[in-house]
Amino acid sequence: MLFNSLDFAVFLPLVFICYWYVFNKNIKQQNTLLLVASYVFYGWWDWRFLSLILFSTVLDFMIGKGMERSTNEGKRKWLLTCSVLVNLGLLGFFKYYNFFAESFTEMFSFFGQSIHPRAISIVLPVGISFYTFQTLSYSIDVYKRKLDPAKDFVGFATFVSFFPQLVAGPIERATHLLPQFYKKRKFDYGLAADGTKQILWGFFKKVVIADNCAEYVNIIFQNYQDYSASTLVLGAVMFAFQIYGDFSGYSDIAIGISRLFGFDLMKNFAFPYFSRDMAEFWRRWHISLSTWFRDYLYIPLGGSRGGLGMKIRNTFIIFLVSGFWHGANWTFIIWGALNALYFLPLMLSGNNRNNLDQVAQGRMFPTFREAGQVLLTFGLTCLAWVFFRAESVTMAVDYIAQMFSPTLLVKPEVFPVRILALVVLFVAIEWTGREGDFAIQSIGVRWRRPLRYGVYYSVFMLIYFAGNFSDEIEFIYFQF
Known part of the structure; x- marks a missing residue:
């Protein structure tokens, strides 16, 4: 369902009226309504992919509960690894399978070898890059003990599928948005x-x-x-x-x-x-994604604390991954590399925070x-x-x-x-x-x-x- 459609022009007022005047008795009712509305909103595009959102939701909810029960750091790390691999595995399959298949074919052809990997007609689920990163932020923050695991499944499921930002962000952090689903909400004119x-x-x-x-x-x-x-x-x-x-x-x-x-x-x-300058541009453009990569990728890699080589490496990694996140095409990777080249002189000269x-x-x-x-x-x-x-x-x-x-x-x-x-x-x-x-x-x-x-x-x-x-x-x- 598109924001700029007649369907949404009917959908939004109906949900709004029900939310504040029918299901306003308690938080659980409001969250349940939002969850149903979010699934209707997403299913309007293709109901079959609702199972994918539900799977990611159940997986990370259970992993969060598992990390809460365990005091063994090895087991907690294994659970986090499971969340990362499964979520990124699903994202990689739907978004990048054919890209890698075609790239391998071209690489072997360059060396005179002929291979024919099987191409699959894959429909890319709308918003998968956004809600995947949103659920990952939950698992990572629970592992780091920055966030208590969710105890109510309905509230957590609504956090994952919240319809206003489900398909194109902002990519919300669990530490910011999830607690809001557990607080009483009153209409504020x-x-x-x-x-x-x-x-x-x-x-x-x-x-x-x-x-x-x-x-x-x-x-x-x-x-x-x-x-x-x-x-x-x-x-x-x-x-x-x-x-x-x-x-x-x-x-x-x-x-x-x-x-x-x-x-x-x-x-x-x-x-x-x-x-x-370009450093300022990237502090102002798609802030939810750039800060996500900063906190969950750039800083864990060492950020700008190391030597010259590490700074250059981390800068290119963050921009290349950002480009690849946008799509399975070399154009996006080059777009990311070009922005890294723009940014690098500012960082190396210490002018990226001017x-x-x-x-x-x-x-x-x-x-x-x-x-x-x-x-x-x-x-x-x-x-x-x-x-x-x-x-x-x-x-x-x-x-x-x-x-x-x-x-x-x-x-x-x-x-x-x-x-x-x-x-x-x-x-x-x-x-x-x-x-x-x-x-x-x-x-x-x-x-x-x-x-x-x-x-x-x-x-x-x-x-x-x-x-x-x-x-x-x-x-x-x-x-x-």
Whole structure:
């Protein structure tokens, strides 16, 4: 079920009304309702994969109970290993089997050998990368004794399958989200109003910015050989706004919906395109994944505490794994490696923690130096996004090579004025509200109510009249 579908427009109010007015007697009833709603939400796509979520849920719940009962560190480590191997094994089979089969075939062909591994037609379960990492965080934190094992199965199952963030995050830590399912929840008008605003802004990002950009990005990337360098640059820039509007829009909607039900999810995006260097960008982009890799992979590997060789090794590991997490294609691995190359000089020079505050903090306009840093970081990001969007490495290399051809200064053949005007408006609003959790959170809070509501009504009308509702386009990160 898609957030931007009529089905969800009926589903959400029904669950909301039942949650607060029918099943509001106790936490167990509310959790049971959310669990059923989450399974309906996920099963709407393909009910067969509900068994996969249920299996992961039961496995990690039982492993948590087993670690609680055992005082033997060897047995506890064995249980953790079992959780890691089974969860990553399922993820690897569904997501990477054919990738490895094809890669082995190509490798042996290079050495003159011919092998024919069996390819399997595998349907990738939506959201498997997200809920797998979420359940793994539970097992790891229980093993490290940072979290007491869950005692109530319904609450734990709801934590794993919580429908607002089930299929595309944020990837919640068990230490943050799981305890919320065991606390009494009362309706908070202020929290719900804030959540509604964030949902509104998330829909604007998705259907007005991302889905409108998507049409032109598809045209340019599918026919890149026929276009000038200036058009290809425009295509890369539009894809940057497409993926940001699509993914951060989903996160905004998920966080906003969670607030309607009294839950607090972690912030997943913090205006990353206003970053002054690549280290700052990665502190602001897909925060739930980057911090997951930091805490559960980078730090256990030694982080940046070791010598030069260890620092370089760990940096490349974290970015290559991040790229591979996104999909079974060499384009994602190269995208990760390219970002490692961007990040490495900052870390080795000790400048990776220079920009911890928001750009132009407390000021309306940045300095010329800040503006230059933001534009350079955005340009490098767009260059890397070409590999992320391209269907193959060859296509990405050809696309980038053509971007730097002499036709860079000619007028783009594709120039959607209306969409670009909406992108400029979007950037202006994001810049104005960049010190909040989301762009329109604080806009007009001191204005009179009619004027303030006029802003929200204007955003709604832009969604209605300028949004792309043609095919109920899926969110990009559903494929990961």
